[in-house]
Amino acid sequence: LSLHDALPISVKVTNTFFSSLTKNSRLRCLIFILSALLIAFLTGLTIPSMLIESEPQEFCFVDEYSSPFVFLWTPFFQALGLYVFWPTCFYALFGVRIKKILTVGVAFLATYALINNFFFTGSYGPLEPNLDFMEAQFFGDTPLRITVNFLLAVSAFSAISLILTKRAKILVPYSLILLFGLTAVSARNITIISKQYAKMTPPKIMSSIEPIYHLSKTGRNVLVFMQDRLFSPLVDEVFEEKPELASHFDGFTFYPNTVSLGPRTMTGVTGIFGGYSYTPAELNKRDTETLQKKHNESILSMPINFHDAGFDVTVSDMPYENFDKEPLTAMYEGYPYINREWTHGIYSDYWYKENNVEKTNYISTSIKHNFLMFGIFKTFPPILRRLVHHKRWWNTAGRKDHFSQFIDNYTCLIYLPKLFDTNSEKNSFVMIDNLATHEPTILQYPDYVPVRNVTQFGETKWSRDAQYNTQAGTLRCYAKFFDWLKENDLYDNTRIIIVSDHGTTIDSGKFEKGGTPFLKEQVTASLIVKDFGDRTPSRDGIHLNKDFTFMTNADTPAIALDGITENAKNPFTNLPYEVKDKSEYVKISVPDAESTRNRYHTKYNIPNDVWWTVAGDITKAANWEQIYPFGK
Numbered sequence: 296l297s298l299h300d301a302l303p304i305s306v307k308v309t310n311t312f313f314s315s316l317t318k319n320s321r322l323r324c325l326i327f328i329l330s331a332l333l334i335a336f337l338t339g340l341t342i343p344s345m346l347i348e349s350e351p352q353e354f355c356f357v358d359e360y361s362s363p364f365v366f367l368w369t370p371f372f373q374a375l376g377l378y379v380f381w382p383t384c385f386y387a388l389f390g391v392r393i394k395k396i397l398t399v400g401v402a403f404l405a406t407y408a409l410i411n412n413f414f415f416t417g418s419y420g421p422l423e424p425n426l427d428f429m430e431a432q433f434f435g436d437t438p439l440r441i442t443v444n445f446l447l448a449v450s451a452f453s454a455i456s457l458i459l460t461k462r463a464k465i466l467v468p469y470s471l472i473l474l475f476g477l478t479a480v481s482a483r484n485i486t487i488i489s490k491q492y493a494k495m496t497p498p499k500i501m502s503s504i505e506p507i508y509h510l511s512k513t514g515r516n517v518l519v520f521m522q523d524r525l526f527s528p529l530v531d532e533v534f535e536e537k538p539e540l541a542s543h544f545d546g547f548t549f550y551p552n553t554v555s556l557g558p559r560t561m562t563g564v565t566g567i568f569g570g571y572s573y574t575p576a577e578l579n580k581r582d583t584e585t586l587q588k589k590h591n592e593s594i595l596s597m598p599i600n601f602h603d604a605g606f607d608v609t610v611s612d613m614p615y616e617n618f619d620k621e622p623l624t625a626m627y628e629g630y631p632y633i634n635r636e637w638t639h640g641i642y643s644d645y646w647y648k649e650n651n652v653e654k655t656n657y658i659s660t661s662i663k664h665n666f667l668m669f670g671i672f673k674t675f676p677p678i679l680r681r682l683v684h685h686k687r688w689w690n691t692a693g694r695k696d697h698f699s700q701f702i703d704n705y706t707c708l709i710y711l712p713k714l715f716d717t718n719s720e721k722n723s724f725v726m727i728d729n730l731a732t733h734e735p736t737i738l739q740y741p742d743y744v745p746v747r748n749v750t751q752f753g754e755t756k757w758s759r760d761a762q763y764n765t766q767a768g769t770l771r772c773y774a775k776f777f778d779w780l781k782e783n784d785l786y787d788n789t790r791i792i793i794v795s796d797h798g799t800t801i802d803s804g805k806f807e808k809g810g811t812p813f814l815k816e817q818v819t820a821s822l823i824v825k826d827f828g829d830r831t832p833s834r835d836g837i838h839l840n841k842d843f844t845f846m847t848n849a850d851t852p853a854i855a856l857d858g859i860t861e862n863a864k865n866p867f868t869n870l871p872y873e874v875k876d877k878s879e880y881v882k883i884s885v886p887d888a889e890s891t892r893n894r895y896h897t898k899y900n901i902p903n904d905v906w907w908t909v910a911g912d913i914t915k916a917a918n919w920e921q922i923y924p925f926g927k
Contacts, residue, residue, distance in 0.1 A: 313456075315463040316395045322463060327386060327398045329470035331379045333405040336477045337412060338670030339374025343367055344484035346422075346669070349892045351491040352619055353424060356498050358659035358699075363488055366659075370666040377667070399459060402466060406451045408674035409473065415444060415677050420888035424700065425661035426669055427689065429888050434681040444676050494621045499641045506716035507636050508609055514722040515827065516789040517601065517855055521567055521726070522769065523560060523614070523733040525795035525821040526762055527551055528803035531838055533767045536755050537741075538837040543774035546829035547791075549839035552913055553846040555797045555820040556883050558813075560614050561891075562899060563796035563820070566849030568726075569593030572868040574849055576882035576906070576924050579898045587618035587894040591626040592867045597852050598633050599866045601724035604859050611636040611727045612707070614796075618894040639730075640703035642710055647702070652747060657696045665689060697734040701765065702745060704731035708772035712779035724855075731769045732795070735761030743768035762799060787828050794851050795821040810916030811907060813885050819913070820848040827858075845911060847881060850874075882924050883907045903927065 316323040347354050347363050354363035386397055421429045436444075458465050510516045530549060534540050556574045557563040565573040573593040581589065594616070598608040610633060616623040627633050647654045672683040683689070707714075707729055738744055740751040743764055757763035773793065780786040798819035806815045823839065834840055853872040856863035863872050874880055886901040893900070903925050911918045 313395050313399060313459050313463075316398055316459060317391055319463070320391070320394075322467070323394060323398050324386075326459075326463065326466050326470070327394070327401055328379065328383065329467065329474065330398075330401040330405040331382055333470055333473055333477070334401075334408050334674070335371075335374040335378040336474060336481070337405075337408055338378070338674055339371040339667060340367070340481045341477045341484075342412065342670040342673050343370050343666050344481045344488070346666075348484040348487045348491075350619055350890070351488050352495065352621060352623070354662070355492055355495055357424075357662065358656040360659055361497060363492060364485075366662050366666060367485070367488075369663045370670060373667045374670065399456065402459065403452045403455045405470070405473075406455060407448055407676075410447055410451060411444070411676050412673045414447075415440070416673070417677050417680070418887070421890040424658050426665035427661075428684075434677060434679075434684065436677040441678055444678070448676070491621045496622075496624075498637065498639075500644050501641050502645060504642060504645065504710055504713040506714055506718070507638070508611070508715045508723075508725050508727075509607065509719035510715055510717055510723050510725075510785050510789065511719040511721060512717050512784055512788070514719070514788070515859070516719075516723045516725070516785065517606070517859070518789060518791045519597070519724075519726045519851065519855055520773075520791070520793045521564065521614070521728045522793055522795050522821065523728065523730040524762075524797060524799055525732045525769070525793065526766060526798050526801065526803075526816070527553060527795070527819040527821040528798070528801070528805050528816055529757060529763050529766055530770075530821060530823070532755060532757055532763065533770050534838050536753055536767070540770065540774055541833035541837060541839060543777050544823075544825075544839055545832045546786075546825040547839050548824050548842050550822040550824070550842050550844065550846045552843045553820045553822040553848060554881070554883060554909060554913055555795070555818050555848050556881070558797050558817040558885055559888055560796050561889060562884060562886075562901075563818075563848065564614050565590060565593040566847065567794055567796060567851045569596045569849075569867075570852040570865050570870070570872040571849045571874045571877075571880040572865050572870040574880055574882065575884050575899055575901060577880070579901065579925070582897045585895050585897055586899065587620060590615060590618050594626070595630060595633070596865050596867060597726060597855060598630070598724065600852075600856055600860055600863055601722075602632050604722070604856075606722040606724040606859075607634070607719055608632060609634040609636060609723070609725045611725070612639045612729065613726075614728050615891055619891040620894055638707045638714070640706075642706040643699075643702050646706045646709075652745075655696075655699060657699050697736045697761070698745065698747075701731060701734035701736040704729050704734060705745060705768065705772070707731075708769060709775070711772065711776040715776075715779070717783055717785065729769075731772075732762070732765045735765050737761050738764040738768045743771055760801070762801060787830070789825075790827050790855070791825045792851060792855055793821065793823040794848050796848065806914045807916040810919040811885075811921075815913065815919070818883050818885065822846055822848060822850070824854055843912075845877070845913070847877065849880070878908070878910060881908050881910065882922065883909065 344367055347367060351363055354366050386394060419428050423429055555563040556566050562575045569592060578589050594613050598610060602608050617626040624635060627635055668683060668689050672680050675683055708731055737749050739746045739749050740753045752758045780789060798816045800814050801816055802814060803816055831840060856872060864870060865872065884901045885905050889900060903923055906922050906924055907919055908922050909919045
């Protein structure tokens with residue numbers, strides 16, 4: 296049967312089965328417009344409002360926009376144009392036969408879009424600030440779900456066709472009821488967003504820099520820097536490229552044989568702050584308490600201990616404060632002695648002006664573009680969503696631009712000498728989280744500083760690797776800060792810990808292949824420590840001094856409190872920070888990423904077949920073993 300023969304048949308079928316649409320042009324047009332409105336409201340308003348409502352802080356105070364609603368109205372009006380205005384214009388150009396076909400098609404697509412969004416939501420993990428997926432996605436599905444989706448599509452088309460043939464008028468109240476439902480859901484979300492937005496404190500945009508961290512010249516200071524994704528396998532390479540860098544780190548010991556208990560911040564950071572009783576496996580055992588409560592406890596545990604030991608306590612830029620539930624500061628209620636600071640992004644404008652670099656609104660521009668794409672994505676059947684999530688039209692820039700996000704964090708490090716002073720009259724504990732190394736960006740060689748157009752590159756194997764560049768720039772910031780400590784007679788009475796929550800998916804070539812289905816580099820952790828009074832120089836004049844003792848980042852509280860509190864314990868679990876036999880606690884999970892929308896869950900969603908343990912040399916494949924801590 297040729298296309299020439301098929302067209303008259305399709306027209307005849309349309310005339311036979313949808314005769315009411317021929318006779319009643321007003322009804323036909325009304326069904327077309329209401330169906331188009333359904334799709335527009337779903338993709339442009341309901342889906343975006345659901346996402347913003349779940350994590351409103353991600354869409355407030357972005358670039359030059361304070362309110363999150365610009366990111367709601369933009370996709371809504373885009374959707375009205377894409378699904379209502381332009382289709383209606385084209386609809387008006389055609390004759391009755393084509394109008395009938397368009398009406399049937401749009402009515403079916405409206406119902407099918409609802410089915411796909413609400414019944415085939417998919418699990419894609421958390422989103423980046425620019426609304427791209429944090430993890431690479433494979434948009435497949437199980438044969439059963441594909442079959443069910445197909446059968447529902449056929450059923451929906453059959454039902455719409457039957458209604459349009461027998462009782463076309465029914466589609467008007469049907470569409471109006473669904474429109475009312477979508478509007479009600481959107482209105483509820485908007486109300487919640489408004490309330491959450493009202494609770495937020497606008498970030499300060501600083502035109503000058505004043506000290507916010509205070510150290511003591513006469514007492515003891517303990518500094519813990521949680522440097523997100525500082526990649527342990529490439530630490531040596533930074534110092535090899537610039538051997539004189541080691542002289543700034545005298546007294547430091549690098550523990551390259553260190554692992555994290557998870558490959559991402561959510562599961563990798565709680566052990567850093569809370570010790571071994573706050574590793575993913577231990578938290579999942581406590582399945583009567585929310586993840587929000589347990590995460591908050593982990594952050595509070597060291598500050599409580601240091602306060603009890605007579606220290607002034609300051610925390611800054613903590614990850615997932617209050618598990619991203621506004622107000623974020625609610626987690627510090629009852630702990631008035633904890634000074635909470637926020638520096639992320641507030642010195643960026645100062646840096647742009649000082650360095651004569653133009654600021655771009657990459658994140659807000661990406662959100663405004665990608666929100667509509669995300670709405671369309673959710674209305675497609677799962678097996679076809681890869682057609683929507685395509686780099687040519689999802690990320691129109693062609694690549695992710697981490698520059699502005701890097702600057703928001705880099706400024707918190709490069710200005711450390713200005714952010715600290717020597718005015719504390721008591722011992723001082725400062726705990727800082729920084730994400731500069733989590734925003735891989737190519738920097739200008741040889742000083743590895745941020746510029747808009749990089750023209751000079753190093754000559755090492757890793758010189759064009761963005762992760763290496765951010766590490767080289769970040770460690771140079773620390774070197775300048777340590778010089779300031781020395782100049783102000785603070786270096787010897789200060790203990791410093793630089794620790795990371797996880798590694799990344801870079802094959803460093805330092806690990807034996809096999810033993811695990813994932814790159815072991817993902818669950819490495821950097822651990823770099825300087826103790827009080829230690830100025831031991833680099834033994835070879837190039838690298839940091841090394842200790843190959845097997846460690847995890849959950850050793851951090853024990854190291855921080857060593858000699859300050861005898862047999863220090865976590866104040867919430869009353870379990871000691873120092874663990875003699877780590878084998879009981881080294882349970883590394885490598886699950887899919889989760890969002891903080893799981894804050895009221897009591898357990899991480901970790902399948903029982905993604906747990907591993909390791910002991911001894913972590914680079915040896917034979918030392919890794921799969922375990923089943925909760926039974927097979």
